[in-house]
Amino acid sequence: xxxxxKKKIEFVQTFIxxxxxxxxxxxxxxxxxxEKFSVPDEAVAALRKFEGKIAVVAVVGLYxxxxxxLVNRMIGNQHGFTVGPTVNACTKGIWMWSEPVPFENARxxxxxxxxxxxxxxxxxxxxxxxxxxxxxxxVLLCSTLIYNSLGSIDESAISNLSxxxxxxxxxxxxxxxxxxxxxxxxxxxxxxxxxxSSFFPSFMWVIRDFALELVDEDYNDITEVDYLNNxxxxxxxxxxxxxxxxxxxxxxxxxxxxxxxxxxxxPLDDETKLQQIDNEPYESLRPEFRQQLEKMRTRVLNQLTxxxxxxxxxxxxxxxxxxxxxxxxxxxxxxxxxxxxWDHVAKTETKAAMARAVESYETQLSTFTENGSTLPLHSDVxxxxxxxxxxxxxxxxxxxxxxxxxxxxxxxxxLKMNEFYTDIVNENEHKSLDFCNALFVQLHAxxxxxxxxxxxxxSKAENVEETNVSMVDILQDNNAVRNKFEQLKDAYFQQGRGxxxxxxxxxxxTEATFTAYSAIxxxxxxxxxxxxxxxxxxxxxxxxxxxxxxxxxEVLRQELEESRKEGGSNEAQTSMLQIKLSGQEQEVExxxxxxxxxxxxxxxxxxxxxxxxxxHQQEMDQIKLELKEEREKEIVSIPxxxxxxxxxxx
Numbered sequence: 001x002x003x004x005x006k007k008k009i010e011f012v013q014t015f016i017x018x019x020x021x022x023x024x025x026x027x028x029x030x031x032x033x034x035e036k037f038s039v040p041d042e043a044v045a046a047l048r049k050f051e052g053k054i055a056v057v058a059v060v061g062l063y064x065x066x067x068x069x070l071v072n073r074m075i076g077n078q079h080g081f082t083v084g085p086t087v088n089a090c091t092k093g094i095w096m097w098s099e100p101v102p103f104e105n106a107r108x109x110x111x112x113x114x115x116x117x118x119x120x121x122x123x124x125x126x127x128x129x130x131x132x133x134x135x136x137x138x139v140l141l142c143s144t145l146i147y148n149s150l151g152s153i154d155e156s157a158i159s160n161l162s163x164x165x166x167x168x169x170x171x172x173x174x175x176x177x178x179x180x181x182x183x184x185x186x187x188x189x190x191x192x193x194x195x196x197s198s199f200f201p202s203f204m205w206v207i208r209d210f211a212l213e214l215v216d217e218d219y220n221d222i223t224e225v226d227y228l229n230n231x232x233x234x235x236x237x238x239x240x241x242x243x244x245x246x247x248x249x250x251x252x253x254x255x256x257x258x259x260x261x262x263x264x265x266x267p268l269d270d271e272t273k274l275q276q277i278d279n280e281p282y283e284s285l286r287p288e289f290r291q292q293l294e295k296m297r298t299r300v301l302n303q304l305t306x307x308x309x310x311x312x313x314x315x316x317x318x319x320x321x322x323x324x325x326x327x328x329x330x331x332x333x334x335x336x337x338x339x340x341x342w343d344h345v346a347k348t349e350t351k352a353a354m355a356r357a358v359e360s361y362e363t364q365l366s367t368f369t370e371n372g373s374t375l376p377l378h379s380d381v382x383x384x385x386x387x388x389x390x391x392x393x394x395x396x397x398x399x400x401x402x403x404x405x406x407x408x409x410x411x412x413x414x415l416k417m418n419e420f421y422t423d424i425v426n427e428n429e430h431k432s433l434d435f436c437n438a439l440f441v442q443l444h445a446x447x448x449x450x451x452x453x454x455x456x457x458x459s460k461a462e463n464v465e466e467t468n469v470s471m472v473d474i475l476q477d478n479n480a481v482r483n484k485f486e487q488l489k490d491a492y493f494q495q496g497r498g499x500x501x502x503x504x505x506x507x508x509x510t511e512a513t514f515t516a517y518s519a520i521x522x523x524x525x526x527x528x529x530x531x532x533x534x535x536x537x538x539x540x541x542x543x544x545x546x547x548x549x550x551x552x553x554e555v556l557r558q559e560l561e562e563s564r565k566e567g568g569s570n571e572a573q574t575s576m577l578q579i580k581l582s583g584q585e586q587e588v589e590x591x592x593x594x595x596x597x598x599x600x601x602x603x604x605x606x607x608x609x610x611x612x613x614x615x616h617q618q619e620m621d622q623i624k625l626e627l628k629e630e631r632e633k634e635i636v637s638i639p640x641x642x643x644x645x646x647x648x649x650x
Contacts, residue, residue, distance in 0.1 A: 021097060021098045021099055022095055022096070022097060022098070022117070023040075023042050023043055023046060023095065023096060023098045024040055024042075024043065024092075024093055024094070024095050024096075025039065025043045025093070025094045025095060025096040025116060025323065026038070026039060026093045026094040026134075026137060026323065026327060027039075027040055027092070027093050028092060028093045028119075028130075035130050035133075036331050037093070037133075037137075037327040037330055037331055038327065039320065039323050039324045039327055043096060043098075043320065043323075044320045046096070046098040046099075046316075047096075047114075047316035047317060047319055047320040048316055048317055048320075049098075049099070049100060049316060050100050050112050050114060050315060050316025050319070051112075051315060051316065052100075052102075052110070052111070052112050052315070053109070053110075053111050053112065053306040053307075053313040053314075053315075054100075054111065054112050054113075054114050054306065054307050054313075054314055054315065054316060054319060055105070055111045055112070055113055055114070055143045055144075055304040055305065055306055055307060056114045056115075056116065056141055056142040056143045056144075056307050056319070057074060057113065057114070057115050057116065057142060057143065057144050057145075057146060057300060057304070058094075058115075058116040058118060058138040058139075058141060058142035058144075058145050058146065058201075059071050059074070059115070059116065059117055059118065059146045059148055060118045060121065060134075060135055060138050060145065060146070060147055060148070061120065061121065061147055061148035061149055062120055062121050062122050062148075062149065062150075062160060063119070063120020063121065063122055063123045064120060065120070065148055065149060065150050065208065066148065066150075066208055066277075067117060067118070067120065067148045068117050069277055069278060070146070070148055070206065070208075071097075071115050071116075071117040072278065073293055073297065074113075074115050074297055074300070075097050075101050075113070075115050076101070079278055092119050093118075093119055093134070094116055094117070094118050094119070094134065094137060094138065094141075095116065095117045095118075096114060096115065096116050096117075097114070097115045100112035100113070100114070100316075101113035101114075101115070103301050103304075105301060105302055105303070105304050105305070106302035106303065109305075109306065111304065111306060112316075113301070113304070114316075114319070116138060116141065116142060118134055118135070118137075118138050119134050121134075121135065121160070121163075122160070128163060131163055132163040132166060132167075132170055133170065133330055135163060135164075135167075136167060136170045136171050136330075136336070137323075137326060137327070137330070139167070139171070139200055139201065140171060140326055140336060140338070140341075141307075141319070141322070141323060141326070142201045142307075143201050143202070143304055143305055143306070143307045144201050144202045144203075144204060144300060144303070144304055145200075145201045145202070145203050145204070145256070146204045146205075146206055146300070147161075147203065147204070147205050147206065148206050148208065149205070149206070149207055149208065150207070150208050150209050151207070151208075151209060151210070151211075152207060152210065152212055153205065153207065153227070153228065153231040155245060158231070158245050158248055158249065159245065159248070161248055161252065162244070162248055164248060164251045164252055164255065165247050165248050165250075165251040167196070167251065167255060168193055168196060169335070170335060170336070171196060171335065171336055171338065172196075172335050172336075172337050172338070173195045173196060173199065173337070173338050173339060174337060174338075174339050174340075175337050175339075175340055193251070193254040193255060194254065196255055196338075197254060197255050197256070197257050199338050200255050200256060201256075202256070202258035202259070202260065202303065203252075203256035203258065203259045203260070204259070204260040204261065204262060204296075204300060205228055205259070205260075205261045205262075206261075206262045206263075206264065206296060207261070207262070207263045207264065208264050208266075209264075209265070209266040210263035210264060210265060211265065211266070212263075214226075214227055214263070216230070224260075224261040224262055224263050225259070225260055225261050227261060227263075228259060228260075228261035229259070232249045232252055232253055232259075233249070234246050234249060234250070235249075260299070260303070262292070262295070262296035262299065263292065264289060264292040264293055264296065265286060265288050265289050265292060266286070266289070267285040267286055267289040267290075268280065268285060268286065307319065309322070309342055309345055309346065309349075309402055309403075310342055310346060310402055310403040312402050312403075315400075317349070317352070318345055318349050318402070321344070321345045321348045321349065322341060322342075322345045325341040325344050325345060326341055329341065342403070343403070343404075343405075345402070346402035346403035346404070346405045347405045347408075349400065349401070349402050349405075350400075350401040350402055350403070350405035350406060350408075350409045351405070351409060352400075353397050353400035353401045353409070354397060354401070354409040354410075354412060354413045354416075356397075356400070357393045357394075357396060357397040357413055358413060358416045358417065358420075360393055360396070361389055361390070361393045361416075361417045361420065362420050364389050364393075365385070365386070365389060365420065365421070365424060368385055368389075369424065372427055372431070375424075375427060375428050375431040375432075375498070376428050376429075376431040376432035376435050376497045376498025376499070376500075377428060377497065377498060378497065378498060378499070378501075379425075379428075379498070379499040382424070382425065382428060386417075386421050390414075390417055393413075393417065394410075394413070394414075397409075397410070397413055398410075428498055428499065429498070429499055429500060431498060432497060432498020432499050432500040432501070433498075433500045433504065435496075435497055435498060436492075436496050436497070436498065436500050436501055436504035436505075437504055437508070439492060439495055439496060440492060440504060440505070440508045440509075440512075441508075443488055443491050443492055443495075444488060444508070444512055447484055447487055447488045447491070448475070448481070448484050448485065448488060448512065448516055451473055451474055451475045451484065452474075452475055452515075452516055452519040452520075453474050453475065453476060453519060453520065453523035475516070475519075475520065476520070476523065476524075477520060477524075478517060478520055478619055481513075481516045481517060481520060484516075485509070485512075485513065485516070488509075489505070489509070492505060493505070513623065514620075514623075517616075517619070517620060517623065521616050521620075524612065524616075525609075525613075528605065528608070528609045528612070531605055532602065532605050532606065532609070535598055535601055535602045535605060536602065538598050539595060539598040539599060539602060543595060545591050546588065546591040546592060546595060549584060549587050549588045549591055550588055552584055553581065553584040553585060553588055557581060
């Protein structure tokens with residue numbers, strides 16, 4: 001009992017799932033006494049899941065002939081589309097199976113099957129015009145049209161397809177250009193039929209409950225296709241009934257140039273079970289029925305081709321747009337025009353493809369830059385990524401875009417990508433400027449600035465210690481500064497990022513170079529000034545001593561003169577004064593000599609200072625010239641047509 005109950009529960013769950021997977025594609029509603037069609041959002045959402053190439057099979061036929069069961073078997077299910085035992089039509093409008101059914105045709109193409117179940121023709125509540133519109137929609141939407149009927153192809157079965165003869169009144173290839181005096185002729189109608197046939201699907205007539213032998217009039221075996229073609233041959237006679245049926249036959253052969261036929265025996269003999277066939281286990285049906293049904297399904301799938309639009313396989317989203325376009329044309333009391341609908345779908349799909357491509361480009365470039373966190377980047381890296389993504393996005397766009405609309409939307413796509421790329425380039429410029437400025441300041445401070453001499457503090461030992469810089473590391477001449485700047489340049493260009501590396505270096509290094517050389521010149525000048533001040537101090541001391549000695553010499557002379565006037569009464573004292581005077585004269589001469597030496601040394605220092613100033617000025621002029629030449633070379637090296645970032649927008 002438990003196992004039986006479990007099976008029932010699983011059966012109900014499967015049944016519910018299948019029922020929910022059959023959804024309306026085209027709904028009908030009565031608006032002011034007129035049947036209007038609509039495509040529900042549920043169908044549009046479901047069709048988006050059909051991302052690959054789709055092949056569409058539509059099943060049409062008289063109501064209550066088992067179409068829905070045939071559709072269920074086409075998707076390999078026992079349940080799905082509603083199957084009922086009454087004389088009332090179960091299907092209203094056009095329904096679809098909401099899940100893609102993947103398969104591979106005889107040519108090895110991997111496709112997704114989309115199956116449509118249409119409202120039965122000839123229902124008690126439908127008109128011939130309504131039936132024709134439903135049939136026309138099915139023809140326009142599918143790759144293969146299956147016409148389901150019972151018994152055999154007799155005159156009654158042919159008569160049931162009378163609306164096919166009027167298809168050209170409900171569908172046209174191109175919008176007609178009316179001109180005065182123009183009338184329809186048999187030739188014009190035939191021409192329109194031939195034009196429609198190139199757009200119409202392949203046609204398979206499935207005959208259910210078939211009990212005849214497949215033989216010709218001479219009882220020779222024939223194929224199912226032979227049987228169909230024999231039934232569609234023109235009949236002899238000129239009665240209105242014969243002519244009308246021959247018109248139907250001719251319409252079928254003209255509109256559907258690719259025809260096939262499948263005959264299937266009755267699945268069950270029990271009428272009660274037949275009315276609830278979807279509740280009967282598939283394995284309990286007649287083996288011949290199952291064999292013929294599977295053979296028919298395999299033949300349909302092998303022959304199926306993708307639904308195409310202007311030579312491009314359609315996706316589910318394209319199919320939903322096409323369906324909406326046809327429905328809107330019918331609701332406007334117009335005749336669906338195939339080329340107009342296709343142009344609309346092509347434009348809609350191409351516009352959507354462009355929007356997806358733009359979004360994909362922006363997402364990819366933002367991801368590459370991690371929303372700007374990896375910026376700045378070198379211009380060639382950013383440009384190369386832009387070109388690579390641009391090429392890939394273009395190819396993806398072209399794979400989805402359709403028809404002449406490509407010429408309109410491809411330039412717009414390129415413009416949108418270039419606009420976004422320009423924004424990224426500008427952001428990269430700003431971040432490169434900030435990054436390189438900060439990098440230069442840091443490297444300059446660590447490499448040069450703290451080693452520059454400063455006569456007001458670094459010349460003092462206590463201030464040198466405060467900077468943690470030894471006096472032996474202090475830059476004291478221009479050659480040392482040049483070497484340091486080479487180290488700074490190497491480190492800067494190794495670590496610098498983005499398009500502003502060169503321009504920031506030019507701006508910052510020029511200013512820093514002059515500052516460094518000026519610091520060296522100031523330091524040397526102050527050292528020379530200190531030396532001159534020392535010499536001047538020594539000169540002043542020598543002059544002071546000389547004046548003092550000269551004054552002492554004058555006093556001794558006066559004392560000696562007075563001693564002599566006294567007549568040499570004290571010869572010893574006079575002799576002593578002469579000795580002192582002689583010593584004083586020698587000291588005066590020595591002081592004069594020292595003063596002359598200091599004065600000469602001072603002149604030499606002043607001349608050396610003048611020479612150093614001249615040499616420094618010449619070096620500064622040479623540095624200015626070298627910097628100017630280097631800047632001019634870098635300006636010339638930028639190719640024409642490039643911006644400051646080095647990029648070229650194409």
